[in-house]
Amino acid sequence: MASTATMTTATASTRTPATFQPTPRIAISLRLSRSDDASTSLDVQLRACHDSIRAAGFDPETAEVFVDNGVSGATPLADREGMSGLMEYQPTHVWAWKLDRYSRSVREFLHLVEWAETPGKRVILATADGSLNTGTPGGRLIALILVALAEWERQMMTERILAAHKERREQGRWISGFAPFPYKTVREHPKAPAYLDADSAMVPLVIKAVGVLLAEGGNLSNSSENLPIGRQQWRKLLMGVTLRGWRKHKGALVVQDDGVTPVQFAPEVLDTVTYARVQAKLKELARPETNVPRADTPFLGGFVVCVKCSGSFNGGSSDRKKQLYKCASGCGAIMANVVEPLVFAEFRERFGLEHVMRAVHTGGIDNSAALSDLEASRQRIVKAIALVDGPALEDLAAKLTDTKATIERLTAEHNPEVTVTYEPTRTRLFEVWDGATKEARRSLLAERGLRVTISPARKGLPSAGRAKIEWGMPPREKKKPTRPTTVAERRMLAAAADTAA
Structure with a gap:
């Protein structure tokens, strides 16, 4: 009897899998990249691991669960909170749903295997689908082969996504994200490809804002007042190619298969000529002497x-x-509510009934905008020629010849000399003044050569009597005034002013 019991125990011991230790510390590794995939949810992974642990003869309730939610398989193990906690737990067995739940990178999986094979530790890695069990040499070899295939699949997936995005860009489709101002995304039906179209409510605002910018006294601040975007966003929009209906990808203009013609993603808001005028205006505003005054600049400053x-x-x-x-x-000061009403009243009295003059341009052919576009197209053709061969090279060479001929023709016709004459309109100047912004009013005052000279305050002299308003004065040179440093210098300056008066 004793011999039989001994034999039975030995037989049971022989049947026990050599891969597992008698007192295991079991850990479960769960990883999910996206929460919108129900087939790979954390609950699905956990149930599968529990079933596999139970089939191996262990109690799944004793297993510690470590979760990496919203983590890519290419993320380094050290940057994964769940995996870092699992390694600190020091388990003897680790289960995951499938091999790619551990990692989709060969290098990172090798780090995991090296950690599991540390002398004196020996952690067994397994999967619920049975594809991995590093308890045997063959299992470790198969694991490395499978993880190499997982990394290859990830790289192929990345290449497919990039190729799909490139194809959509060449088709003029909008890939993802919010539509750029002033456009909107349109679809024929909810699952149809998205394209950009002009927003009928926003495009008129942009066209009006561009008109304000190009007008005399226009700048980025007053032209963006009625737009739903800020001054910096407005500047960035004008400097880019979005309003031409084009797009850039990684700093380069997206072009068609010929490598030359820009892909039209959306309707054109600014034509070639207007776009060129806007770029010239932006360069002008970038010069220091034409910078927009600070918001706290006084109305009559200067x-x-x-x-x-x-x-x-x-x-x-x-x-x-x-x-x-x-x-x-x-030397002194004067209240703004004293001097400003005097200037406004005199301006309306002297100039208010004048007719606003309109500039009439006659003659001249300005092809500068078209020539700029053609030159950019010629440069793109030259770059494309260096990258192709065969029939495509012949097509590009013919296109280059046509472009050069067009450039030569427009250059010969280019004669921007324009005669400008002015004719009165029905609008009176006081009407413009009443509806003008602060900067527009300052421009009107500067055109008429305003200068206000302030005298020192004296007893018996009303504040309004200290201001002497003059018109038709030349612009003042900007120079830093010399500040008197001593009492004697102040007295000398005061005596000189009294003598001059």
Whole structure:
């Protein structure tokens, strides 16, 4: 009897899988890249692992679960919170649903195998689908082969996605994300490809804003006032190619198969000529002398000067937080609500009934915008010729010849000399003044050569009497006023001013 019991125990011991230890510490590794795939959800993975652990003769309830949710299979193991916790747990057995749940990178999986094969530790890696069991040499070899195939599949998937995106760009389709301003995405039906179309509510605002920008006194600030985007976004939109209906990918213009013609992603908002004028205006505004004044610049900043030191009156605030103009050299100050109404009233009285003049351009052929586009096209053709051979090379060579001929013809016709004459309109100047912005009013004052000279405050002299308004004065040179440093210098300047008066 004892011998039989001994034999039975030995037989049972022989049948016990050599891969598993008598007192295991079991861990389950779950990983999910996207939460919208129900077939690979965390619950599906966990149930499969429990079934596999139970089939191996262990209690799945004793297993510790480590989760990496929203983590790509190419992510390094050290950057995965769940996997890092699993390694610190020091298990004897690790289960995953499938091999690619461990990693889709051969290098990272090798790191995992090296960690599992550390002398004195020996962690067995297994999968619920039975494709992996590193408890045997053959199992480790198969694991490395399978993970190499998983990485190959991931690389092929990436290449397929990039190829699909490239094809969609060449077709003028909108791949993903919000449509750029002022466009919208349209589809024939919910599952149809998306394309860009002009937003009928936004495009008129853009066209009007461009008109304000190109008008006299126009800048990025006053032209973007009625747009739903900020000044910096407006500048970026104007500098790019979006309003031509084109797109750039990785800094390069997206072109058709010929490597030359831009793909038309959306209707054109700005034509070639208007786009060229906008680029010229942006360059002009980028120069320091045409920078937009700061928002806190006083209305008459640059027009008000001091009779004593001939310096400018800058903006400031009184002790009661009311705006005033004060001499940069400290000679005095005057309240803004005193001098500004005087200037406005005199402007309306002197110039308000004048007719607004309209510029009429006659003669001249300006092909600069078309020539700029043709030159860019010629450069793209030259680059494409260096990359092709055979019939495609002949087609590009013919296109290059045609482009050069067109450039030569337009260059010969190019004669931008234009005669500008002005004719009166029915609009009166006071109507323009009443509806103008701050910067537009400043431009009107500058055109008429405004200068306001402020005298020092004296007893018996009303504040309004300190301001002398003059028109038709030449623009003042911008120079930093010399500040008197001593009492003697101040007295000398005051005496000179009194003598001149």
